[in-house]
Every structure is written in structure tokens, then in C-alpha cells.
Amino acid sequence: MPTYRVRPSKQMAVFGAVFGAVIVIVGLVQMAGSDAGGFVWLWAAFGVAIIAFNLWSAFGRHGHTQTITTDDGDTPPTRVGQTVERER
Structure with a gap:
């Protein structure tokens, strides 16, 4: 069961900050x-x-805002402006 971390793009998080x-x-x-x-x-x-959360999301190693766990091996659907990384 793969798990993915979803975060906003760096540009969007910096804009939020x-x-x-x-x-x-x-x-x-x-x-x-x-x-x-x-x-x-x-x-x-x-x-x-708000500023701290956005900077953490932009630059933190584990700065994800969502965690998605799927049963299949395919990548989960994403929205425009999000980065999806598979946890290891």
C-alpha cells in the first residue's frame, strides 16, 4: 500500500507566506x-x-499538507500546483 506526501508548490507556499x-x-x-x-x-x-506554516510547507523536508494512502500501485490524482512524493 503506497503512501504519498502532497504539498503545494514552492511558489504557492512562498506567496502564501x-x-x-x-x-x-x-x-x-x-x-x-x-x-x-x-x-x-x-x-x-x-x-x-500562517507565515510559519507556509514556509514549513515550502522548505521543510517533511513539509507536506496531506498524506494519501492508496491500495493500488498507480500514482494518486493531483491538482495543478501540487507536488506528490512517494514515501519510502
């Missing part, structure tokens, strides 16, 4: 003068998590 950084920066600048309190920290924490 850059987009996450833009969202964090714009959000923090917009909330800087307001009395947002703990929401600012929550916003920043989620933003850092």
Missing part, C-alpha cells in the same frame, strides 16, 4: 491607534502561524 506578512502588517498598522487590546495579539499570532 508573503501574503500572510502583508495581512499582518496592514492589520497591525490599522489597529495601532485603536483600543483593540488582545485582538491585536491574536491577529499577530494567527499571522505568524
Whole structure:
């Protein structure tokens, strides 16, 4: 029973990290003068998590977002922009 790791393409994961950084920066600048309190920290924490997840997916050796196990020997179907690697 072969097992495959599925990850987004490097370009898509890096774009996600850059987009996450833009969202964090714009959000923090917009909330800087307001009395947002703990929401600012929550916003920043989620933003850092999005950035970290995307960078891990792009550059980590085991940075896959899905694991597919099949009963047949053929490769599983993929979507455009995904990389499929067979686990050994």
C-alpha cells in the first residue's frame, strides 16, 4: 500500500507566506491607534502561524499538507500546483 506526501508548490507556499506578512502588517498598522487590546495579539499570532506554516510547507523536508494512502500501485490524482512524493 503506497503512501504519498502532497504539498503545494514552492511558489504557492512562498506567496502564501508573503501574503500572510502583508495581512499582518496592514492589520497591525490599522489597529495601532485603536483600543483593540488582545485582538491585536491574536491577529499577530494567527499571522505568524500562517507565515510559519507556509514556509514549513515550502522548505521543510517533511513539509507536506496531506498524506494519501492508496491500495493500488498507480500514482494518486493531483491538482495543478501540487507536488506528490512517494514515501519510502
